Amino acid sequence: MLSSKNLLLKTKMTRRKQSRKPVSKKPNSIAKKPKFESNNPESVLPTLEDDGYEQIGEEGEDGNFSLKGSARSHSHGVQPLGNLYVSASSFNSRNTGLGNLQTLTDELVLDILGLLSGTHLGVLSTVSKSFYVFCNHDPLWKNLVLDTCSTGFLYNGSWKNTFVAHYTNSCNNIVSCGIKVRDFYSDYLFQSWLCANLEMKPEWVERDNIVRKRGISVDEFVSNFEEHNKPVLLEGCLENWPAMQKWDREYLIEVCGDARFSVGPLQMKLEDYFRYSDQVREERPLYLFDPKFAEKVPDLGTDYQVPKYFNEDLFSVLGDERPDYRWIIIGPTGSGSSFHIDPNSTSAWNAVIRGSKKWVLFPPDMVPPGVFPSPDGAEVACPVSIIEWFMNFYNATKSLKKRPVECVCKAGEVIFVPNGWWHLVINLEDSVAITQNFVSRRNLLNVLDFLKRPNASTLVSGTKDRVNLHDKFKNAITESLPGTLDELIVKAEEKKNEQKKLTFWESVTDSKVGAFRFSF
Amino acid sequence: MASSQENDVKKPETTITLKDDEKPETTITLKSSDGEVFEVPESAALLSYTIKIMVEDCRAGDVISLEQVDGKTLSWVITYLKKHAIDPFSEKDKDEFDTEFFSDKEFTSVVDIINAANYLNIKELLHTSTRKIADLMAIRWNRAM
Numbered sequence: 012m013l014s015s016k017n018l019l020l021k022t023k024m025t026r027r028k029q030s031r032k033p034v035s036k037k038p039n040s041i042a043k044k045p046k047f048e049s050n051n052p053e054s055v056l057p058t059l060e061d062d063g064y065e066q067i068g069e070e071g072e073d074g075n076f077s078l079k080g081s082a083r084s085h086s087h088g089v090q091p092l093g094n095l096y097v098s099a100s101s102f103n104s105r106n107t108g109l110g111n112l113q114t115l116t117d118e119l120v121l122d123i124l125g126l127l128s129g130t131h132l133g134v135l136s137t138v139s140k141s142f143y144v145f146c147n148h149d150p151l152w153k154n155l156v157l158d159t160c161s162t163g164f165l166y167n168g169s170w171k172n173t174f175v176a177h178y179t180n181s182c183n184n185i186v187s188c189g190i191k192v193r194d195f196y197s198d199y200l201f202q203s204w205l206c207a208n209l210e211m212k213p214e215w216v217e218r219d220n221i222v223r224k225r226g227i228s229v230d231e232f233v234s235n236f237e238e239h240n241k242p243v244l245l246e247g248c249l250e251n252w253p254a255m256q257k258w259d260r261e262y263l264i265e266v267c268g269d270a271r272f273s274v275g276p277l278q279m280k281l282e283d284y285f286r287y288s289d290q291v292r293e294e295r296p297l298y299l300f301d302p303k304f305a306e307k308v309p310d311l312g313t314d315y316q317v318p319k320y321f322n323e324d325l326f327s328v329l330g331d332e333r334p335d336y337r338w339i340i341i342g343p344t345g346s347g348s349s350f351h352i353d354p355n356s357t358s359a360w361n362a363v364i365r366g367s368k369k370w371v372l373f374p375p376d377m378v379p380p381g382v383f384p385s386p387d388g389a390e391v392a393c394p395v396s397i398i399e400w401f402m403n404f405y406n407a408t409k410s411l412k413k414r415p416v417e418c419v420c421k422a423g424e425v426i427f428v429p430n431g432w433w434h435l436v437i438n439l440e441d442s443v444a445i446t447q448n449f450v451s452r453r454n455l456l457n458v459l460d461f462l463k464r465p466n467a468s469t470l471v472s473g474t475k476d477r478v479n480l481h482d483k484f485k486n487a488i489t490e491s492l493p494g495t496l497d498e499l500i501v502k503a504e505e506k507k508n509e510q511k512k513l514t515f516w517e518s519v520t521d522s523k524v525g526a527f528r529f530s531f
Numbered sequence: 532m533a534s535s536q537e538n539d540v541k542k543p544e545t546t547i548t549l550k551d552d553e554k555p556e557t558t559i560t561l562k563s564s565d566g567e568v569f570e571v572p573e574s575a576a577l578l579s580y581t582i583k584i585m586v587e588d589c590r591a592g593d594v595i596s597l598e599q600v601d602g603k604t605l606s607w608v609i610t611y612l613k614k615h616a617i618d619p620f621s622e623k624d625k626d627e628f629d630t631e632f633f634s635d636k637e638f639t640s641v642v643d644i645i646n647a648a649n650y651l652n653i654k655e656l657l658h659t660s661t662r663k664i665a666d667l668m669a670i671r672w673n674r675a676m
Contacts, residue, residue: 111639112664114646119661123645126665134672 108141366442
């Protein structure tokens with residue numbers, strides 16, 4: 012996890028009260044949070060206001076962060092390391108409580124705890140305050156649930172409660188009161204809580220510089236956007252989708268019945284997923300992302316149709332052997348996808364049916380700040396959560412010569428993501444969307460090149476037959492659309508030659524390069 | 532004199548080609564935080580991604596200073612790296628070696644190895660040592676319970 016420069020003493024805060032008033036959980040509200048000011052130089056963390064709102068600000072930055080409406084303070088009282096350096100004593104109960112493990116970083120401690128069974132984790136949490144805090148780090152229990160509950164889970168307020176209920180076969184609601192520990196400082200654990208409870212700042216959301224079009228023809232789309240590999244937001248394409256009218260929660264639950272959908276590594280019923288997404292408060296909420304939704308529930312497939320701009324779908328020549336190409340995406344606020352490039356060099360469209368999504372896109376030749384792809388592109392290192400990227404790297408985009416394309420895609424709108432573009436998406440509210448990846452003639456040669464790469468077995472996705480996909484696809488295209496491939500290759504050659512020619516003539520007419528000059 | 536006569540006659544040059552496994556392997560000099568110096572075969576040293584980067588940034592023959600690893604721990608790590616650099620090294624042999632490697636190490640020593648493996652960016656060692664600590668912790672409770 013990348014460290015955050017934000018985790019220092021916040022001089023605009025008041026001193027954290029030692030005896031805390033318990034805060035009742037409030038339903039999510041979108042009300043504006045009061046700004047928070049104090050000139051106390053010894054300020055540390057935010058205090059809990061009586062109305063349950065907290066604010067965390069940053070000196071020198073452009074405003075305060077706000078926590079989600081029903082956020083409580085860290086349930087165990089964890090403070091960031093920066094506070095330790097200005098506290099009266101330099102005692103960190105984290106260290107004494109970890110015993111022989113105290114020299115390890117927080118990440119390493121959690122790596123070790125991640126190898127323990129639920130029982131051992133539970134027992135270990137009774138050993139010391141420090142182990143109590145570490146062992147109650149909910150993501151540990153999330154992994155235990157995901158590893159052991161292959162048929163799905165019934166979320167019970169927290170991952171720990173969910174695991175315990177599953178393990179003990181108990182349906183009782185277990186309420187965790189959360190013991191607060193004092194003098195426990197840890198950047199990692201604090202950051203994790205912070206990212207789980209932070210709201211998107213308005214300035215992260217408000218920039219919207221994408222080109223928006225309504226009612227354009229397919230030719231216009233192809234020649235102005237697809238051929239130039241430029242993103243565009245299309246309005247008014249979903250008006251005749253039955254999904255726009257029908258897809259509310261009750262309908263979806265009814266029509267999906269007992270069908271199970273992909274949620275992370277599991278398959279679960281839609282109703283059970285909603286139970287989770289309604290309650291969850293975490294850094295990286297799971298979202299439902301299923302490539303076989305129309306096969307599992309045919310009604311869902313008939314409630315939408317591919318917008319006319321994207322009708323050319325060349326992978327369809329492979330029939331049933333085509334890679335995964337369409338997904339339903341359902342997720343709560345804060346869920347989404349950090350920076351990535353879509354697989355197989357395909358382009359994509361993403362249509363929001365309910366809710367709204369914030370998009371940030373970078374062109375293929377510009378790696379976004381905070382993102383570090385491996386040389387072969389197979390792996391990408393980036394901040395753990397999307398909020399963390401916004402906290403630490405969004406501001407860096409302001410000083411770039413070419414700023415990224417950004418937008419908020421609302422219900423009824425479709426975004427076109429050209430092939431090779433880096434993109435990040437975050438749900439600003441509970442959202443339901445459909446997305447498809449596709450190959451058209453504009454992109455066919457790129458895709459074939461990609462599939463031909465020597466490391467195809469690691470890079471190619473959505474199919475079990477990675478190594479042979481290139482040959483299969485090429486043969487199928489040649490058979491179903493004879494002459495197409497050759498035509499495209501010829502065109503591409505012509506284009507290359509045109510570009511070479513231009514360069515030559517440019518050099519001849521460039522007076523700086525040419526040696527010959529008239530002089531009188 | 533004999534030597535000057537010899538010098539007048541040019542001897543034909545002979546070249547000796549060593550087979551791959553006879554060539555002396557390049558060594559890299561590592562220095563621990565407490566000043567201990569180790570000569571390590573390159574193939575072993577480069578299993579550490581950190582060392583690999585440091586080597587790329589310096590000249591041949593430079594001493595690589597590892598500020599965060601003490602001599603005792605570094606010598607263990609080097610033993611591990613030398614063994615794991617052997618090619619081929621079967622999974623079974625690896626497991627056997629790893630088990631033996633940790634069998635005589637105390638809890639605190641394994642923690643030191645974890646820190647070293649993390650700093651030196653040796654994925655396999657980090658994985659095995661964290662697994663070992665988790666196992667040791669589990670054993671303690673099973674005994675206690």
